[in-house]
Amino acid sequence: MSGQREPVRIFSGIQPTGRKHLGNFLGGVQQFVEGQHRGDAVYCIVNMHATTIAYAPEALRERVYDTQALLIAAGVDPDKCVLFRQSDVAEHGVLCWLLSSVTAYGELGRMHQFKEKSVQQRDLVSTGLFLYPVLQAADILLYQAQEVPVGEDQRQHLELTRNLAQRFNARFGETFTVPRIRVPKTAARVMDLQDPTAKMSTSARGDAGTVHVLDDPDTIAQKVRSAMTDSGREVRLSPEKPGISNLIEIYAGIPAVDRRGRGAIRPNDLWPIQERRL
Ligand code: AQP
Numbered sequence: 613m614s615g616q617r618e619p620v621r622i623f624s625g626i627q628p629t630g631r632k633h634l635g636n637f638l639g640g641v642q643q644f645v646e647g648q649h650r651g652d653a654v655y656c657i658v659n660m661h662a663t664t665i666a667y668a669p670e671a672l673r674e675r676v677y678d679t680q681a682l683l684i685a686a687g688v689d690p691d692k693c694v695l696f697r698q699s700d701v702a703e704h705g706v707l708c709w710l711l712s713s714v715t716a717y718g719e720l721g722r723m724h725q726f727k728e729k730s731v732q733q734r735d736l737v738s739t740g741l742f743l744y745p746v747l748q749a750a751d752i753l754l755y756q757a758q759e760v761p762v763g764e765d766q767r768q769h770l771e772l773t774r775n776l777a778q779r780f781n782a783r784f785g786e787t788f789t790v791p792r793i794r795v796p797k798t799a800a801r802v803m804d805l806q807d808p809t810a811k812m813s814t815s816a817r818g819d820a821g822t823v824h825v826l827d828d829p830d831t832i833a834q835k836v837r838s839a840m841t842d843s844g845r846e847v848r849l850s851p852e853k854p855g856i857s858n859l860i861e862i863y864a865g866i867p868a869v870d871r872r873g874r875g876a877i878r879p880n881d882l883w884p885i886q887e888r889r890l
Contacts, residue, residue: 618652619650619651619652620650620651620652620758620759621651621652621654621755621756621757621758621759621789622647622650622651622652622653622654622757622758622759622760622761623653623654623655623656623751623752623755623757623759623760623791624640624643624644624647624655624656624760624761624762625655625656625657625658625661625698625748625751626640626641626644626655626656626657626658626679626683627657627658627659627661627662627679627814628657628658628659628662628672628675628676628678628679629662629665629667629672629675629814630814630815631814631824631825631826632679632682632814632824632825632826633802633812633813633814633822633823633824633825634802634812634822634823634824634825634862635763635801635802635811635812635813636763636814636825637686637825638763638796638799638802638862638865638866639762639763639764639765639795639796639799639800639801639802640761640762640763641682641683641686641688642686642796642865642867643761643762643794643796644683644686644688644693644761645686645687645688646761647693647759647761648688648689648692648693649692651759653692653693653694654693654694654696654755654757655683655688655693655694655695655696656695656696656697656698656751657676657679657680657683657695657696657697657698658698658748658751659672659676659697659698659699660698660699660704660705660747661698661744661747661748662675663740664738664740664741664743664744665729665732665733665738665741666733666735666736676697680695682825682826683695686825698751701754703754704747704750704751704754705747705750707750707753707754708743708746708747708749708750710750711746711749711750711753711776711780712743712746714776714779714780714783715746715772715776719772719775720742720743720745720746721742723744723745723768723769723772724768725744725745725765725768725769726741726742726744726745729741729815732815745768745769745772745773746776748769748773749769749772749773749776749777752773752791753773753776753777753780753788753789753791756788756789757789757791758789758791758792759791759792759794760773760791760792760793760794761794761795762793762794762795763795763796763800763801763802764795764800764801765801765811766793767793767795770791770793773791774790774791774792777789777790777791778790796865798861798864798865799861799862799864799865799866802858802861802862802865803854803858804816804821804822805820805821805822805823805835805836805838805839805840805858806818806820806821806838806839806840807821807840808840808854808855808857808858809854820835820838821835821839821840822835823835823836836859839855839858839859840855841855841856841859842854842855842856847860848860849861
């Protein structure tokens with residue numbers, strides 16, 4: 613035995629839908645970049661998840677490439693991690709089916725994301741949308757991931773994934789690694805700049821509260837300047853001050869070199885995120 617520890621297996625996914633925003637970047641993508649330097653990282657563009665709501669096939673196909681380009685621009689390096697398209701690996705769908713048989717119907721009905729997204733669907737609330745967290749569990753368990761870097765909004769899905777792995781193992785013998793969630797210490801849940809009680813999201817109604825990663829600098833500055841803040845002059849983190857707290861979290865979450873406008877993010881200068889404090 614060499615005594616060397618195996619690198620931690622990291623898995624995460626990102627949807628090729630809509631325009632990626634600051635929440636996706638701070639909650640997800642920044643962690644992808646950090647993970648590829650620390651562990652055995654596997655990242656997936658989850659185009660099958662994107663078919664659970666109405667979509668145009670041509671546009672979705674293109675967005676896979678756009679998302680891949682964004683990830684690479686943000687520092688995800690295919691020489692340091694595995695980066696792939698979900699639909700290229702048929703086993704994601706196969707495992708989703710097997711896991712669906714150890715998933716209680718009631719568990720899926722309690723998922724916040726399903727409840728929120730199903731009311732946004734005008735014509736059809738698909739079974740795919742209902743099964744979305746089971747496919748996500750399959751994505752993760754298929755690679756025996758130990759760690760899953762995501763934003764705070766994915767905590768409930770990760771808890772379900774852990775439950776499914778434990779249930780499957782108990783019924784059929786040790787099969788899956790039970791993964792742990794990894795959320796950033798700061799900016800784990802970036803809120804909408806115009807409504808700091810709602811998460812910054814791709815499907816937000818208006819554009820003013822969402823900073824898209826491809827917005828130009830003037831637009832970003834304008835959105836931040838117009839952000840809704842709170843009454844009083846105090847600048848502090850507090851649940852009573854959701855607007856100011858959101859801006860502080862965002863500021864703390866953005867890498868220092870970027871804040872000073874010195875150009876590209878250099879992950880090795882900035883990580884691990886756990887060490888960063890306000
Ligand atoms: N507001 C957020 N704050 C922090 N992290 C966030 N993530 C999403 N929103 C926030 C994290 O981004 C990663 C990729 O998420 P996704 O693939 O689900 O992308 P999306 O569908 O574009 O994300 P949205 O905005 O959450 O979509 P809608 O509006 O459809 O609900 C994940 O790690 C996620 O946690």
